[in-house]
Amino acid sequence: MDGTVALLVLAALAEKPAHGYAVIERLRDRSEGAFDLREGTVYPLLHRLEADGLLDSRWDTTAGRRRREYRLTRRGNAALDERREEWRRYALGVERVVGARA
Amino acid sequence: VIDRYLQELAPLLPRGRRRRRILEEVEAHLRDAAAVVGEQQAVARFGPAAEVAARCRELAADRGESAVLRVLAALVGTKLAIGVALLLPHTEQPGTVGPHGKPVPLDALLAVQSVRWIFALLVVAGLAVAAAGVGLGAAVSVAGLLGYGALPVLAILTRGVNVDTSPLGTAALCADLAWFAAALAAVLLVIRARRDRRAAA
DSSP, X not given: OHHHHHHXXXXXXXXXXXXXXXXXXXXXXXXXXXXXXOGGGHHHHHHHHHHTTSEEEEEEEETTEEEEEEEEOXXXXXXXXXXXXXXXHHHHHHHHHHTOOO | OHHHHHHHXXXXXXXXXXXXXXXXXXXXXXXXXXXXXXXXXXXXXXXXXXXHHHHHHHHHXXXXXXXXXXXXXXXXXXXXXXXXXXXXXXXXXXXXXXXXXXXXXXXXXXXXXXHHHHHHHHHXXXXXXXXXXXXXXXXXXXXXXXXXHHHHHXXXXXXXXXGGGSTTSHHHHHHHHHHHXXXXXXXXXXXXXXXXXXXXX
């Protein structure tokens, strides 16, 4: 499950850098409400992806409010491409099995 | 509501800089969310403090283990380098005078210094692990400090021409063997614990 959420987070950040709250909003909007994550679990995941070198972060101050903004690193972009491809293969396999009619 | 949540979360998080960063991020998130859905709902959607903290601690533990692994790798590397150095023909350190009025053998100096480096590395590693929020780190640091301080005293008391006290003597070789076994066991334990945790997740 964590692997799938990591893929979603990386994909959400591929468009442009964002802070945690915006990442969650982006996921919710793009999935049309299908991915309504427990918000508190996203931060440890962001930190883990950063520790793995897939994300980079810095403090950003907007309207007097400090937020930690995350962006994909070069390694993060490569990891996203790789995971996307894995996901497509997996989804196709599942569809072939589940969608098959007798 | 948000302040109460942050007060509940704070003591459950890893200590130090990491705790401050997480709290600041969580607070910014909750204030943003509260502006849209209200404080009560923002906190409810964020999830129980204990659950969030558990995930943060898990990450801190992983980092602590990574630090331990890196230090152990450094220690093994140091030890191997010392081993190679000790295999070189015995020489003496010019300009030094030992307890018997003779120049101090180079291998003895190397041995004492290298073990002191190892203790020094333990101190640094322990501090790094403690900074990552793992309590054991502080104990490791204290042990390293004690060893670092005690070793020169022991070296002065025991250094002599007796082969048993030489870094190439049987006792020293057995000690090295035990050291490597302990380091290897620690590495294996850390790797196994990490694998178990990932499998459980």
